[in-house]
Amino acid sequence: ISKSRVAEKWVKTTCGYCSVGCGMLVGVRENKAVAVRGNPDHPVNRGKLCPKGLSEHHILDSPGRAKQPLLRKNGVLTPVSWDEALDTMVARFRDIQQRHGNESLGVVGTGQLLTEECYTLGKLVQLGFRTRNNDGNTTLCMASAVSGYKLSFGSDGPPGSYADMETADLILLIGANIADNHPILCHRVDRTSPGTKPRTLIVVDPRVTKTAMMADIHLPVKPRSDIALLNGIAHILIREGLIDRDYIARHTTGFEQFANFVAAFTPAHVAAITGLTEETIINTAWLYGKAKSAFIGWTMGVNHSTQGAVTVAAINNLALITGNIGRSGAAPFSITGQCNAMGTRETGFTSSLPGYRKFDNPQDREDLARIWNIPVERIPSARGLAYPDIIEAAVQGRIKALWFVATNPAVSFPNAKLLDHALRSVEFLVVQDGFHPTPTSDYAHLVLPAAIWGEKQGTYTNSERRVSKVNPAVIPPREARPDFDIFLDIAQRLGVRNELYPGWTSTHDAFLEWQRVSAGRMCDYSKFTWQQIEDANGLQWGGTSLYTDGIFPTEDGRARLHSVPCDPFTEQPDSNFDFILNTGRTVEHWHTRTKTAEVGILNDMVPNAWLEMNPTDADRLELKPHDRVTVRSRRGAVADIELRITGIVAPGQVFMPFHFSETNSNIVTLGAFDPISREPNFKQCAVRIERTPIR
Numbered sequence: 001i002s003k004s005r006v007a008e009k010w011v012k013t014t015c016g017y018c019s020v021g022c023g024m025l026v027g028v029r030e031n032k033a034v035a036v037r038g039n040p041d042h043p044v045n046r047g048k049l050c051p052k053g054l055s056e057h058h059i060l061d062s063p064g065r066a067k068q069p070l071l072r073k074n075g076v077l078t079p080v081s082w083d084e085a086l087d088t089m090v091a092r093f094r095d096i097q098q099r100h101g102n103e104s105l106g107v108v109g110t111g112q113l114l115t116e117e118c119y120t121l122g123k124l125v126q127l128g129f130r131t132r133n134n135d136g137n138t139t140l141c142m143a144s145a146v147s148g149y150k151l152s153f154g155s156d157g158p159p160g161s162y163a164d165m166e167t168a169d170l171i172l173l174i175g176a177n178i179a180d181n182h183p184i185l186c187h188r189v190d191r192t193s194p195g196t197k198p199r200t201l202i203v204v205d206p207r208v209t210k211t212a213m214m215a216d217i218h219l220p221v222k223p224r225s226d227i228a229l230l231n232g233i234a235h236i237l238i239r240e241g242l243i244d245r246d247y248i249a250r251h252t253t254g255f256e257q258f259a260n261f262v263a264a265f266t267p268a269h270v271a272a273i274t275g276l277t278e279e280t281i282i283n284t285a286w287l288y289g290k291a292k293s294a295f296i297g298w299t300m301g302v303n304h305s306t307q308g309a310v311t312v313a314a315i316n317n318l319a320l321i322t323g324n325i326g327r328s329g330a331a332p333f334s335i336t337g338q339c340n341a342m343g344t345r346e347t348g349f350t351s352s353l354p355g356y357r358k359f360d361n362p363q364d365r366e367d368l369a370r371i372w373n374i375p376v377e378r379i380p381s382a383r384g385l386a387y388p389d390i391i392e393a394a395v396q397g398r399i400k401a402l403w404f405v406a407t408n409p410a411v412s413f414p415n416a417k418l419l420d421h422a423l424r425s426v427e428f429l430v431v432q433d434g435f436h437p438t439p440t441s442d443y444a445h446l447v448l449p450a451a452i453w454g455e456k457q458g459t460y461t462n463s464e465r466r467v468s469k470v471n472p473a474v475i476p477p478r479e480a481r482p483d484f485d486i487f488l489d490i491a492q493r494l495g496v497r498n499e500l501y502p503g504w505t506s507t508h509d510a511f512l513e514w515q516r517v518s519a520g521r522m523c524d525y526s527k528f529t530w531q532q533i534e535d536a537n538g539l540q541w542g543g544t545s546l547y548t549d550g551i552f553p554t555e556d557g558r559a560r561l562h563s564v565p566c567d568p569f570t571e572q573p574d575s576n577f578d579f580i581l582n583t584g585r586t587v588e589h590w591h592t593r594t595k596t597a598e599v600g601i602l603n604d605m606v607p608n609a610w611l612e613m614n615p616t617d618a619d620r621l622e623l624k625p626h627d628r629v630t631v632r633s634r635r636g637a638v639a640d641i642e643l644r645i646t647g648i649v650a651p652g653q654v655f656m657p658f659h660f661s662e663t664n665s666n667i668v669t670l671g672a673f674d675p676i677s678r679e680p681n682f683k684q685c686a687v688r689i690e691r692t693p694i695r
């Protein structure tokens with residue numbers, strides 16, 4: 001190793017990619033991050049890191065970093081000072097709001113921000129700019145889990161911990177390809193190492209994913225038939241007496257109605273919907289029902305659906321009727337997406353007010369007004385537009401100004417044509433990001449260069465509610481600034497800095513106020529300080545399990561059982577568009593590759609997208625491996641993508657990763673959204689596959 005790559009010091013921090021929340025050490029030499037290694041003392045990853053984490057330091061000084069504010073002048077993004085950038089932004093937003101109303105401004109934040117920054121941004125948007133139209137990009141990934149938890153338990157909050165995967169008798173993963181998307185969690189389901197508890201792993205997924213290959217039983221259900229399977233399992237559990245009648249009687253409501261509803265989901269009926277055999281469905285139900293402790297984990301296969309929220313409720317039903325919640329090894333557990341998706345959920349201003357307070361609860365609003373010393377009338381009594389509705393309002397001309405913070409919708413939003421229309425329609429578009437150019441910043445009137453992971457101080461909260469410390473290893477490049485500092489400077493220009501952020505100079509000031517706001521709430525941060533979080537390598541709010549006493553945050557303290565119908569997905573294949581397209585991720589890349597495209601080793605491993613097709617379909621279409629094909633839907637076409645012929649996908653289905661802007665899967669995806677959570681249906685749309693003509 002050359003001397004230039006030997007670290008002079010190691011900075012303890014938390015990974016800035018996914019929600020697993022691995023602890024890591026960043027090696028620094030002369031203000032340059034030269035290495036990363038896993039923190040052996042961190043309880044989440046015990047020293048291990050995945051390929052993204054191991055190469056994360058490369059993003060810090062990558063050529064793609066945004067390094068100076070850019071304002072569009074005569075059609076060209078032109079370098080300007082921070083003063084000119086922020087003066088212009090505030091003047092343009094104010095002018096638009098004066099002409100079209102406060103709610104003509106829409107803001108989309110991100111699970112990439114620190115919790116302290118999410119909280120600061122929420123106050124700025126709601127109380128400074130006085131628009132309720134504020135949401136997170138987390139609506140594209142986790143909103144269904146949030147809504148499903150609220151439906152069943154009365155509040156968001158994943159009730160379990162990663163350790164439950166090790167203590168469970170049975171682990172059921174539904175639509176969760178953790179081997180690609182949450183790789184370090186794979187160690188939690190390892191049943192082969194000496195000393196690990198024998199337990200059964202069942203994976204429900206239409207694809208034979210890497211995670212499915214690790215399973216004892218893989219259930220290759222037809223797309224969007226998971227609700228039928230869950231109802232069918234419930235049917236057998238009730239029929240065979242494999243339920244916890246005492247738990248149901250003391251801690252739930254709606255059992256009689258639920259039991260009557262799932263009576264129709266006989267094994268024969270469910271087999272016809274899912275494509276599984278009756279024997280497999282019955283066997284799965286018995287394994288689940290007989291387990292002393294059963295853990296159900298899910299991610300985007302469940303959430304990315306027009307029925308995402310109710311699918312989560314159907315999962316929760318199984319946990320509730322068997323009493324598999326609130327104790328070791330037993331939890332219905334949403335594995336979240338981004339490093340701080342949980343932070344956006346807790347600090348609120350999206351689907352709830354900070355601290356999981358409810359918009360429609362007068363007591364909750366009075367509570368906040370008292371803490372903030374403002375009139376209660378300034379706290380909104382209903383949420384504003386969710387992310388997809390902000391975009392639709394921009395298309396319709398009701399949203400006239402947009403501000404995106406650390407997110408790249410030009411690649412990540414479904415139905416790219418609609419998104420393009422929205423971005424071109426607004427009068428003023430601000431993109432604040434650590435990277436430029438991105439497909440989204442190319443549309444911007446103003447680009448604000450932001451500091452990123454490795455350059456900021458605060459906290460992230462991971463999927464198991466573990467709050468971990470994030471520390472700066474290096475200073476940001478050139479004029480890039482922490483998002484927190486940008487927010488305070490905007491507040492200064494709006495004239496609300498002293499009112500909203502009295503005496504604040506650092507993210508620690510935001511944390512201190514967030515402690516007061518969250519005190520006594522479910523996500524209670526007042527129980528620990530930054531130093532205690534740091535020393536402990538992360539602390540979980542709510543402890544290892546929620547609902548240990550069987551009391552839920554509903555009016556009567558009981559959880560709700562919901563009767564969930566299994567509806568066919570919106571766009572069924574037909575003779576014109578005869579394949580079902582599924583989209584997803586690969587371990588080497590992160591979301592829209594603004595970061596991982598900058599890391600040579602990751603990009604070299606997976607430089608391009610591909611399309612997976614079953615051999616029987618390839619034979620029918622006379623296609624060969626590596627042929628170039630076009631994926632076409634009613635909304636557009638992705639041309640010239642490499643074909644992989646593989647039994648990983650079932651006949652009639654194709655799969656492509658969504659990371660790549662050049663072959664953006666969202667050109668073809670459907671703009672259909674869950675009516676409750678507003679999460680997009682990324683997982684099923686009808687396409688046809690054509691050979692790309694040779695030019």
Ligand code: SF4
Binds near residue numbers: 020049183
């Ligand atoms: Fe980072 Fe997630 Fe990989 Fe852990 S599993 S190193 S948190 S990307």
